[in-house]
Amino acid sequence: MASVARVDLDGNPIKPITICMIGAGGFIGSHLCEKLMSETPHKVLALDVYNDKIKHLLEPENAHPWSDRIQFHRLNIKQDSRLEGLIKMADLTINLAAICTPADYNTRPLDTIYSNFIDALPVKYCSENNKRLIHFSTCEVYGKTIGSYLPKDSPLRQDPAYYVLKEDESPCIFGSIEKQRWSYACAKQLIERLIYAEGAENGLEFTIVRPFNWIGPRMDFIPGIDGPSEGVPRVLACFSNNLLRREPLKLVDGGQSQRTFVYIKDAIEAVMLMIENPARANGHIFNVGNPNNEVTVRQLGEMMTEVYVKVSGESKLETPTIDVSSQEFYGVGYDDSDKRIPDMTIINKQLGWNPKTSLWDLLESTLTYQHRTYAEAVKKAISQASATS
Ligand SMILES: NC(=O)c1ccc[n+]([C@@H]2O[C@H](COP(=O)([O-])OP(=O)(O)OC[C@H]3O[C@@H](n4cnc5c(N)ncnc54)[C@H](O)[C@@H]3O)[C@@H](O)[C@H]2O)c1
Ligand SMILES: O=C(O)[C@H]1O[C@H](OP(=O)(O)OP(=O)(O)OC[C@H]2O[C@@H](n3ccc(=O)[nH]c3=O)[C@H](O)[C@@H]2O)[C@H](O)[C@@H](O)[C@@H]1O
Structure with missing residues (x-):
């Protein structure tokens, strides 16, 4: 409860702050x-162009005990003079705003680069006003593994030195310029360098977070229900949509790419430690992922199918998955990260954080949420579409 005295990792009392x-x-x-809101006394100035996903926290009729600690400001950071004032009112700025769905990187590369680099004005305002910044980057800044460039049968591909991704050692390896998939990763890399330089030259107190496929309830949207029918969200929502509609899951280029998935609730614990332990988090870049939850995308699809049946x-479809080419699914300029295993040394040492939830368990709670939230709406949409066709 917020009233209980809370202490940081070094035993010091945590003072309430405005974020x-x-x-x-x-x-x-x-x-x-x-x-x-539920576990701390901190105040939040919540900025976004949308608030659907936090409406339950804002509605006054719910008479939440935290209603005087969260304030929503509807604004687009591209063009709003209120931004600097709001940053000045807070002790800490956390910047999550970005275009971050791969279907946009090669089809809307300009918007992607503007959103992830040019629009990151909060860096400047934090630096000029001596405010602490936690900035969300991505594991995509690592790009492809060194191992992916070795011959297919090279035994070195099995050596962690060629694939484990380390914040302070691994290079950033992107494809050629016409592979516009990398527009996002490259913009995120440059903003990381800008933040690092502001730290080095102007003393900006910063923490950079590199999330490795955080997944859970409320991720993205279900096309045609709470997002555009033609929209392509990230893989969790794509596969959820297929399962809800009883369609085969589409495996891009055979679903051979590998990912590690971490449960959003585990990952949020890591961010809380960063917020409340500035002396341990400032000046660091942190991988936040679950190295134990590695699967190929094909295995993810198979596991989601089993969990959804449960x-x-x-029942399970006779043909639960189909293969589709990346060109057909994403269009020209798509490319992929082959494998993403986060090294956990820095986050273990600085914050003592480790993820807890297995892939099966996190899919079970997430797909239970997806089914409860969307199954009826999807059925209705399908029957309406068949009635009008
Ligand atoms: N979910 C993950 O696993 C993951 C992985 C790697 C990186 N990230 C990074 O974490 C951050 C948050 O990701 P998410 O998964 O919550 O994405 P999200 O799309 O759900 O959230 C981003 C939010 O930013 C808002 N936004 C975008 N541009 C804005 C603008 N100009 N003004 C005001 N608001 C704006 C959007 O409306 C959206 O609500 C992003 O920077 C993303 O690149 C996330
Ligand atoms: O979440 C992350 O850590 C980062 O990675 C994501 O990139 P990616 O993992 O490639 O995004 P997804 O859309 O979730 O795709 C994962 C894999 O599934 C495949 N996929 C996706 C959708 C689908 O229907 N079928 C399918 O096989 C993709 O080709 C890719 O190989 C996004 O770039 C960001 O959200 C983020 O920075």
Whole structure:
């Protein structure tokens, strides 16, 4: 409870602070706001163009005990003179705002680069006003592994030195310029360098977070239900949509790419430690992921299919997956990260954080949420579409 004395990792009492959270209405922001409201005394100035995912925290009729600790400001950081004032009112700024769905990187590369680099004005305002910044980057800054460039049968591909991703050692390896997939990773890399330089030259107190595929409830949207019918969200929402509609899951280029997935609730614990332990978090870049939850995308699809059968009580399709080329699914200029295993040394040492939830368990709670939230709406949309066709 907020009234119980809370201490940081060094045993010092934690003082209540005001946080300016940009992109608070998104997937990660909504979970972070929820945690801050229910378990801490901190105040949040929540900035976003949308607030659907945090409405439950804002509605006054729910008479929440935290209603005087969260304030929503609807604004687009591209063009709003209120931004600097809000950053000045806070002790800490957390910047989550970004275009971060791969389907946009090669089809809307300009918007992607502007959103992830040019629009990151909060860096300048934090530096000029001596405010602490926690900035969300991405594991995509590592790009492809060194191992992916070795011959297919090279035994070195099995050596962790060629694939484990380390904040202070691994290079950033992107494809050629016409592979516009890398527009996002490259913009994120440059903003990391800018933040690092502000730290080195102007004393900006910063922490950079590199999330490795955080997943859970409220991630992205279900096309045609709470997002555009033609929209392509990230893989969790794509596969959830297929399962809800009883369609085969589409495996891009055979689903051979590998990912490690971490449960959003575990990852939020890591962000809380960063917020409340500035002396341990400032000046660091942190991988936040779960190296134990590695699967190929094909294995993810198979596991989601099994879990969905369990939580929905529906039968499995005869053909649960189909292969689709990346060109067909994402268009020209797509490319992929082959494998993403986070090294955990720095986050273990500085914050003592470790993820807890297995992939099966996190999929079970997430797909239970997806089924409860969307199954009826999807059925209705399908029957309406068949009635009008
Ligand atoms: N979810 C992950 O696993 C993951 C992985 C790597 C990196 N990240 C990074 O974490 C951050 C948050 O990711 P997320 O998954 O919550 O994404 P999200 O799309 O759900 O949230 C981003 C939020 O930012 C808002 N936003 C974007 N541009 C804005 C603008 N100009 N003005 C105001 N608000 C704006 C959006 O409306 C959205 O609510 C992003 O920077 C993303 O690159 C996330
Ligand atoms: O979440 C992260 O850590 C980062 O990675 C994501 O990139 P990626 O993992 O490639 O995004 P997804 O859309 O979730 O795709 C994962 C894999 O599934 C595949 N996929 C996706 C959707 C689908 O229907 N089928 C399918 O096989 C993709 O080709 C890719 O190999 C996004 O770039 C960001 O959200 C973020 O920075």
